[in-house]
Amino acid sequence: MSVAVIIVAAGRGTRAGGEMPKQWRPLAGQPVLAHTVRALSGFGRIVVVLHPDDMALGAEILGGSVTLVAGGETRDASVRNALELLAGTGIEQVLIHDGARPLVDTALVGRVLAALEGAEAAAPALPVSDALWRGAEGMVTGTEDRTGLWRAQTPQGFRFETILAAHRAHPGGAADDVEVARAAGHAVAIVAGSEDNLKITYPEDFERAERLLGARMDIRLGNGYDVHAFTEGDHVILCGVKIPHDKALLGHSDADVGMHAATDAIYGALAEGDIGRHFPPSDPQWKGAASEIFLAHAAELARTRGFRIGNIDVTLVCERPKIGPHAEAMMAEMARIMGLEPTRVSVKATTSERLGFTGREEGIAAIATATLIKD
Numbered sequence: 538m539s540v541a542v543i544i545v546a547a548g549r550g551t552r553a554g555g556e557m558p559k560q561w562r563p564l565a566g567q568p569v570l571a572h573t574v575r576a577l578s579g580f581g582r583i584v585v586v587l588h589p590d591d592m593a594l595g596a597e598i599l600g601g602s603v604t605l606v607a608g609g610e611t612r613d614a615s616v617r618n619a620l621e622l623l624a625g626t627g628i629e630q631v632l633i634h635d636g637a638r639p640l641v642d643t644a645l646v647g648r649v650l651a652a653l654e655g656a657e658a659a660a661p662a663l664p665v666s667d668a669l670w671r672g673a674e675g676m677v678t679g680t681e682d683r684t685g686l687w688r689a690q691t692p693q694g695f696r697f698e699t700i701l702a703a704h705r706a707h708p709g710g711a712a713d714d715v716e717v718a719r720a721a722g723h724a725v726a727i728v729a730g731s732e733d734n735l736k737i738t739y740p741e742d743f744e745r746a747e748r749l750l751g752a753r754m755d756i757r758l759g760n761g762y763d764v765h766a767f768t769e770g771d772h773v774i775l776c777g778v779k780i781p782h783d784k785a786l787l788g789h790s791d792a793d794v795g796m797h798a799a800t801d802a803i804y805g806a807l808a809e810g811d812i813g814r815h816f817p818p819s820d821p822q823w824k825g826a827a828s829e830i831f832l833a834h835a836a837e838l839a840r841t842r843g844f845r846i847g848n849i850d851v852t853l854v855c856e857r858p859k860i861g862p863h864a865e866a867m868m869a870e871m872a873r874i875m876g877l878e879p880t881r882v883s884v885k886a887t888t889s890e891r892l893g894f895t896g897r898e899e900g901i902a903a904i905a906t907a908t909l910i911k912d
Contacts (some may be wrong), residue, residue: 540581540650541628542692543619546570546636547608549687552738559737560636561594565750569737572639572750575910577692578602579845579876580632580646584622586615602878613711615646624701631700633714635690637737640749641692643843643911649694650727657699658718662687676757689713690730694795699723726788755911757844761798766900773901775853775860776884777829777874782858786901789818793828794903800828800870802849804834804905807842808909819876829874830851837877839909846877846909852887854895854902860886 546560560570583603584626595605608615616633617693623631630653634641645661647836652659660665669681693714700714703721715725727733733749735742770785776795798896801811810832811813816823839846849871853860860867864884872879889896 539628540630540632541623541626541697541854542577542583542632542634543547543616543623544570544573544574544577544585544634544636545571545608545612545615545619546618547586547591547615548612548637549588556771558588558591558627561591561598562736562743564743564746565641570595570636570641574599574603575636576639576641576643576845577632577634577646578878579840580650581630582623582628584619585636586619592761600880611707611709613707613714613717616714616717617896620697620701620704621813622828628697630694631697632692632694633700636735638691638748639737639792640731640733640735642731642733643840643845645729645731646692647840649692650764651727652728653694653696653788656726657725658695658715659692659728659837660693660715660732662727663690664688664729665733670780673858677786682725686891687717687727688730690734690736701737724817748762754845756847757806757909757911759802759804759907759909761801761805761907762795762802762809762903763801764894764900764902765792765794765797766894767898774828774859775863775901776851778863778866780863783843790823790826790831791828792815794901795853795867795905796828796832796871798903798905799851799907800835802905803832803839803846803909806907806909807835807839807844809835809838832871832874836884837868842911844909846881847910848873848881848883849875849877849902849905849907850883851885851905853884854889854904856891856896856898857887860884 549558560739561568585603586606586608589607590655606619665683666684669683670677673677703717707717765786767784768787773780773782773786774791774793867884868882869879874880
């Protein structure tokens with residue numbers, strides 16, 4: 538499924554205090570909105586809705602990794618602006634998230650997406666567990682039954698065409714996108730939310746979010762190294778790109794030395810060994826297999842463990858072929874396989890100054906580093 542993520546951050550957030558809107562205030566050294574964008578990277582194209590006055594600031598802080606769109610007078614108008622931007626682009630599912638919820642985790646997002654496989658709409662929520670009172674002038678004036686009540690969260694997920702049509706038909710003024718969907722007659726599935734998925738609303742919420750970020754963040758680094766010798770042939774495959782050459786690389790699979798190193802780096806960060814553990818060379822089904830199978834498996838394993846891939850850095854060591862003319866295509870292909878923005882993948886090359894087996898053009902070596910992050 539083709540997925541887009543809409544992050545709504547066009548409000549002013551005056552209840553949170555401070556001299557600037559809450560989405561731009563620092564949290565653990567970075568703006569709140571930067572944490573939110575990072576938490577949802579890897580799930581699909583990200584569109585961030587900003588106040589018209591904040592567009593230049595958004596471009597400066599968020600860079601080119603997201604698409605920016607100006608918001609409207611109300612929240613639902615802002616969401617519709619983003620939906621209209623995505624119309625006709627092939628998006629099949631959309632997640633709509635509050636920019637002031639920087640602590641959303643991958644497991645929660647996964648539950649929403651899983652629920653969308655069998656529903657037109659799904660949203661996370663927590664059952665109300667506290668007693669409910671009515672009050673006026675500082676006094677309790679009554680109580681309310683909490684049975685069947687839920688505390689709504691985001692991201693709220695929808696089939697794209699369903700929520701686009703619902704917004705186009707809605708008169709405006711909805712509190713969230715679930716209200717818009719239900720007004721159009723669509724059922725919404727509830728999935729388990731998270732107590733940590735707080736929406737920063739008041740000044741004290743910043744302190745709690747700081748504590749949670751410090752306690753939750755798990756950063757892993759993994760290294761991968763691979764070598765393949767040359768053999769007779771007319772091309773090599775490096776980082777998923779076929780490059781004409783007067784030799785080929787020898788291996789049980791397609792001998793993509795760069796992709797193998799990157800795959801082992803991810804496995805290493807997860808303490809999951811190497812490619813050989815998951816795809817034994819003794820198994821004939823992997824003879825001549827495309828290495829993207831291995832890389833896609835490693836990336837999916839990271840996601841199921843609750844990690845997102847922060848970046849992948851691959852260095853190819855060879856005298857020939859020249860890597861520079863193909864590096865951009867390599868980064869794009871690696872990013873596609875892993876479901877990442879191309880800016881999170883680096884492919885570069887160096888020679889060994891004619892020293893050693895790579896200098897004698899007997900083969901190619903590759904070194905890779907992977908960063909995995911669990912917020």
